[in-house]
Amino acid sequence: MPAITLIEFNGESHTIEAENGKSLMQNAIDQGVPGIDADCGGACACGTCHVFVEEAWLASSGEANALEDAMLGIRPDREDNSRLSCQIEVSDALDGMVVRLPEFQM
Amino acid sequence: MNQAVELPDALTVPLADMDVSDPRLLEQDAWRPYFARLRKEDPVHYQANSPFGPFWSITRFEDIVAVESDPASFSSEPTIVIDNVPESLPLEMFIAMDAPKHDVQRHAAQPVVAPQNLAGMEALIRSRVSECLDQLPVGETFDWVERVSINLTTQMLATLFDFPFEQRHKLPYWSDLAGNTPEMAGGAVTEQQRNDGLMECLEVFTRIWHERKGRTDSFDLITLLQQDPNTADLVDRPMEFLGNLVLLIVGGNDTTRNSISGGVLALNQNPTEYDKLRANPGLIPSMVSETIRWQTPLAHMRRTATRDIEFKGKQIRKGDKVVMWYVSANRDEDTIENADAFIIDRKNPRHHISFGFGIHRCMGNRLAEMQLRILWEEILQRFHKVEVMAEPERVRSNFVRGYKHLQVRLHPLS
Numbered sequence: 133m134p135a136i137t138l139i140e141f142n143g144e145s146h147t148i149e150a151e152n153g154k155s156l157m158q159n160a161i162d163q164g165v166p167g168i169d170a171d172c173g174g175a176c177a178c179g180t181c182h183v184f185v186e187e188a189w190l191a192s193s194g195e196a197n198a199l200e201d202a203m204l205g206i207r208p209d210r211e212d213n214s215r216l217s218c219q220i221e222v223s224d225a226l227d228g229m230v231v232r233l234p235e236f237q238m
Numbered sequence: 239m240n241q242a243v244e245l246p247d248a249l250t251v252p253l254a255d256m257d258v259s260d261p262r263l264l265e266q267d268a269w270r271p272y273f274a275r276l277r278k279e280d281p282v283h284y285q286a287n288s289p290f291g292p293f294w295s296i297t298r299f300e301d302i303v304a305v306e307s308d309p310a311s312f313s314s315e316p317t318i319v320i321d322n323v324p325e326s327l328p329l330e331m332f333i334a335m336d337a338p339k340h341d342v343q344r345h346a347a348q349p350v351v352a353p354q355n356l357a358g359m360e361a362l363i364r365s366r367v368s369e370c371l372d373q374l375p376v377g378e379t380f381d382w383v384e385r386v387s388i389n390l391t392t393q394m395l396a397t398l399f400d401f402p403f404e405q406r407h408k409l410p411y412w413s414d415l416a417g418n419t420p421e422m423a424g425g426a427v428t429e430q431q432r433n434d435g436l437m438e439c440l441e442v443f444t445r446i447w448h449e450r451k452g453r454t455d456s457f458d459l460i461t462l463l464q465q466d467p468n469t470a471d472l473v474d475r476p477m478e479f480l481g482n483l484v485l486l487i488v489g490g491n492d493t494t495r496n497s498i499s500g501g502v503l504a505l506n507q508n509p510t511e512y513d514k515l516r517a518n519p520g521l522i523p524s525m526v527s528e529t530i531r532w533q534t535p536l537a538h539m540r541r542t543a544t545r546d547i548e549f550k551g552k553q554i555r556k557g558d559k560v561v562m563w564y565v566s567a568n569r570d571e572d573t574i575e576n577a578d579a580f581i582i583d584r585k586n587p588r589h590h591i592s593f594g595f596g597i598h599r600c601m602g603n604r605l606a607e608m609q610l611r612i613l614w615e616e617i618l619q620r621f622h623k624v625e626v627m628a629e630p631e632r633v634r635s636n637f638v639r640g641y642k643h644l645q646v647r648l649h650p651l652s
Contacts, residue, residue, distance in 0.1 A: 171588045177595035236353035
């Protein structure tokens with residue numbers, strides 16, 4: 133059960149005991165973390181589970197594939213560390229990871 | 239198409255003879271059993287004959303997500319509606335472009351409807367909504383479509399474009415012309431009328447563009463387009479300029495208008511849901527999402543296959559039209575529980591397909607949701623009930639699922 137911290141835009145921090153094998157998005161939704169909409173339900177098709185991954189965890193959280201990259205492309209607030217949290221699979225390697233949530237999902 | 243002929247029986251017509259492009263399906267609110275049958279018997283269905291030529295119908299939620307997630311195989315060019323691009327006025331708009339051109343143009347227009355910008359507009363929207371509602375007659379029958387749905391969405395468009403407020407009625411007129419090519423709408427508009435109207439739209443906006451040039455004190459769409467290097471010379475590419483204007487006008491017009499009317503109708507058809515809403519206005523955001531799903535203001539979007547591709551066991555050929563029926567996917571029981579029912583506190587109200595998915599997903603979705611949320615917040619503070627007095631008159635189209643008239647009567651809070 134890796135511990136993952138999600139920090140809302142207003143600074144409020146939520147540390148969850150995440151379940152391995154499930155996406156970060158699903159873990160956050162299941163544990164009631166606000167700020168992630170996930171309108172498409174995890175299909176990498178809406179862009180509303182956008183997070184910014186802290187530098188130290190960029191490598192271990194994997195790389196966006198072409199579809200995710202295209203979906204991030206329609207976010208005006210995209211940064212180099214932008215990811216869709218439905219595409220990050222939780223594993224022990226992510227224990228301690230910190231991600232920040234954007235001001236709005238859209 | 240022979241419009242004197244009655245619609246065939248949905249349950250017995252051979253699938254080969256079923257025409258889901260017939261604009262009367264939406265006009266007569268008869269579409270449900272046709273699409274229910276396709277979802278069950280032939281969810282990826284080839285229709286060999288239609289007034290628009292042959293096309294594939296994709297009718298299940300998951301299959302539409304798959305098509306929208308593969309823009310390399312399913313292109314948005316040359317157009318995203320079932321009909322062909324009118325040869326006499328070939329509009330170019332980013333909803334009907336692929337990457338990379340699509341991405342560049344979308345980026346230029348997006349900031350005006352981004353949530354950060356919308357937050358600053360909320361007070362203005364609320365005051366305009368309040369003014370509109372305060373002018374309505376209580377206890378008299380009137381047309382909600384005209385007095386509220388069209389009025390509010392038109393004001394919003396005028397605000398987004400900083401369009402001359404006293405001429406704002408032109409915006410929905412142009413939207414109607416653009417959204418209803420003669421064949422799709424069943425012949426209500428001639429091609430000549432459409433072209434004349436849209437050329438007027440181009441002239442008016444070209445004038446506005448030049449008048450506004452150099453202004454920096456405004457955060458409207460025209461100014462944003464002028465300030466982005468990629469679109470700073472858009473006015474010199476008239477069909478692209480007009481195409482993108484039309485896209486933004488249609489995108490912010492029919493859709494929200496018909497969701498405003500649809501919400502009133504849905505609550506009247508489901509009085510226990512209306513009771514829930516009155517008892518708990520905190521349900522408004524969820525009710526707004528449910529309304530957008532239930533209404534599905536745009537019935538379809540189209541892609542065109544860029545290559546021969548096997549899809550769900552069917553062989554789609556390069557160049558084939560692939561029509562994604564949102565109106566069907568939003569009733570797909572495999573994805574949405576109790577999909578035909580209007581339930582304002584359902585578990586995942588945002589999980590609907592009305593905004594589309596993938597890179598062409600609706601850009602104005604947050605604006606639409608905000609307009610509807612504010613409207614219902616203000617309605618609940620003023621009226622006990624917006625009562626529907628007669629069956630609505632629906633639009634004849636296979637694209638816009640909407641209402642021409644909806645007669646209502648307002649009941650004051652007791």
